[in-house]
Amino acid sequence: MATRRDSNDRENVLIDATLTCIAREGISAATVRKIADYAGVTNGLIRFYFKSKDGIIQAAYRRFLERLFEAAHGAIEARRELTPQERLRHYLLANLSPPIVTPESVLLWANFLPLAHQDAAMAEIRELWYERTTHAFRELIHEALRAQGREPDEVELRRLAVAVNGLIDGLWIEGALSAERLEIRELQAIGLDAASRLLGLTLGEPA
Amino acid sequence: MATRRDSNDRENVLIDATLTCIAREGISAATVRKIADYAGVTNGLIRFYFKSKDGIIQAAYRRFLERLFEAAHGAIEARRELTPQERLRHYLLANLSPPIVTPESVLLWANFLPLAHQDAAMAEIRELWYERTTHAFRELIHEALRAQGREPDEVELRRLAVAVNGLIDGLWIEGALSAERLEIRELQAIGLDAASRLLGLTLGEPA
DNA sequence: CTTGTTTTTATGCAGTTGCATAAACTATGC
DNA sequence: GCATAGTTTATGCAACTGCATAAAAACAAG
Structure with missing residues (x-):
């Protein structure tokens, strides 16, 4: 026992x-x-x-999203000394590193996704963290551009955020599911270079 | 009956x-x-x-991937009159349109993914179509660059293919899951613009 | 140690699962 | 029409499912 x-x-x-x-x-x-x-x-x-099986599944989903979010934000929070561009760079790198880029995280995400599409309670959990993540992306991009003297209008900012967000999500999945074919370091190099081109910034290379 | x-x-x-x-x-x-x-x-x-339940699930997975692949390739096959750049453009647009960009296709993909990671037979099916898709992306990008007088080395081509592939996959998911927040037309505009910047080409806008 | 509360197990139940089998049905060649 | 082969249903079974309940165990306070 x-x-x-x-x-x-x-x-x-x-x-x-x-x-x-x-x-x-x-x-x-x-x-x-x-x-x-x-x-x-x-x-x-x-x-x-x-309360029920659904209860523990929902708790697990919450915990999972919370961990993903914190793995990304741990890289930039309480680091006020970084320039906006460095903050964006660190955020992108964290999103292209373990524990975010692992088969486990992508598999968990894929397993939960259909539930979040059928079940109202799961959808609500998803919505909450989706808001937080996209907002974070938007702000980081906004600040980085502003630091370069560029002030994008709302439409432009939205488009850039969608593009960079999509790029990172796609690379996340690609990197996690084909770890043999694609080293983490190369994934990061590709991601930083691509984001640089999308935003017209110079985000450098992985350390 | x-x-x-x-x-x-x-x-x-x-x-x-x-x-x-x-x-x-x-x-x-x-x-x-x-x-x-x-x-x-x-x-x-x-x-x-x-033969068994697994049998029909595998057949369904095969059919699903086949349809995704054909939805993309239907846009360019038997159209030899197109320039390499137009072919790439059409291919990207098809990948950012229904029936590829629909909740159904993303949900099916998410539901099958974990199976393809546990079951050997499902993994084999996945592998086959993954090869075909990435190869197609590579070739289209290669031809489009070559038509501009640029001959990328193998590493560069690989990196560009991974970046564009990731971008399109990410936008696919984003577009399919938040259709209310993101019109298809805008998704396509974002995708073409982003791919143009990544490749240093001018792929234009959605028709 | 005893009492009382909180945590954990043991057991059972009605409903569902994949699969097997035989019976019933439908089409087709003669 | 009628026998034969090819389809479809009906029925049943052992295993498993989420959940409920009561008994047992672990702990804290006196």
Whole structure:
């Protein structure tokens, strides 16, 4: 029998087990019994900490998006000494590095996406983090351009943000799914160079 | 009782039912009984046309990738009158139009992706079409640059292909999942403009 | 140690799953 | 028309699903 633990800890273990299970075996295989196995616990325990299976899936989705977001923002937050251009550069690099660029993260994203399209609660979670991410991209690009004396109008800024966001997302997937064919360093070089051309900036090369 | 039909026709109906079912309700809900419902037949029939459930899922994956590929290539094949640059332009536009840019296609892609990562047979199917797609991108870019008197070395060409491929994939997902926020026409304008900047070409605007 | 509360397991249930089999039906050649 | 081969359905089964409940175990306070 699993030794008794702090509630919060148990909850985290169960959420992590859910994410591991989904990443490894897919959402179809993520049953309450299998999630409990991954956590080293019996299946009834999940219902003690979560209202239903949907509950733990939603919690796992929240945790997953939160981690993606923090992995990107950890690279620039509390670093006020960076120039706007450097901030953008660091942000792009973080989005083209592990733990964001890993098969696990792309697989989790792909597994959750259909749920977020059918289930209202999942859609709401998705919406929240989508807003935050696109807003962050927009602001970083805006500041970087402004620092160069360029003040893009709203339409132009929106277009640039969509293009750079799309580019990074596409490279993220490409890099994560074909790690053998594409080194992280080269992925970053391609991403920085492409973003530089799209924005008319010089973002340099990976360190 | 469903009236008797030509074998090939029945098979197509079952495959289409599978794709519709997965796109609408997700891979987890795609049981043999539900697929049979979508096709308007009883569940036993699936086992008559396919060895197992995996069999019909694989056939559906093949059909799906085949359609994506043909939707893109239909725009340029048997059109030898186009210049290399126009061919690239048409190819990019097709990749940023329905039926490629639709929620259904992105959802199908997301639902199949985890399977292609676990199951060897599914991985093989994915590999085949991945090769074809990336090769096509490479060739189109290569020809377009050559027509401008530029002969990129292998590394440069590879990098450009990865960047443009990533860009288009990212815009594909972005456009399909937020159709309310992003008109197809604007998506195409963003894509053509971004590809132009990445390649140093002038690909124009959507018609 | 005993009492009481919180956490964990054990067990069971109704519904669903993929798959197998035999029966019923439909078309076609003679 | 009628026998034969090719399709489709009907039915059943063992395994698994999410969820409910009660019993058991772990812990904290006295």
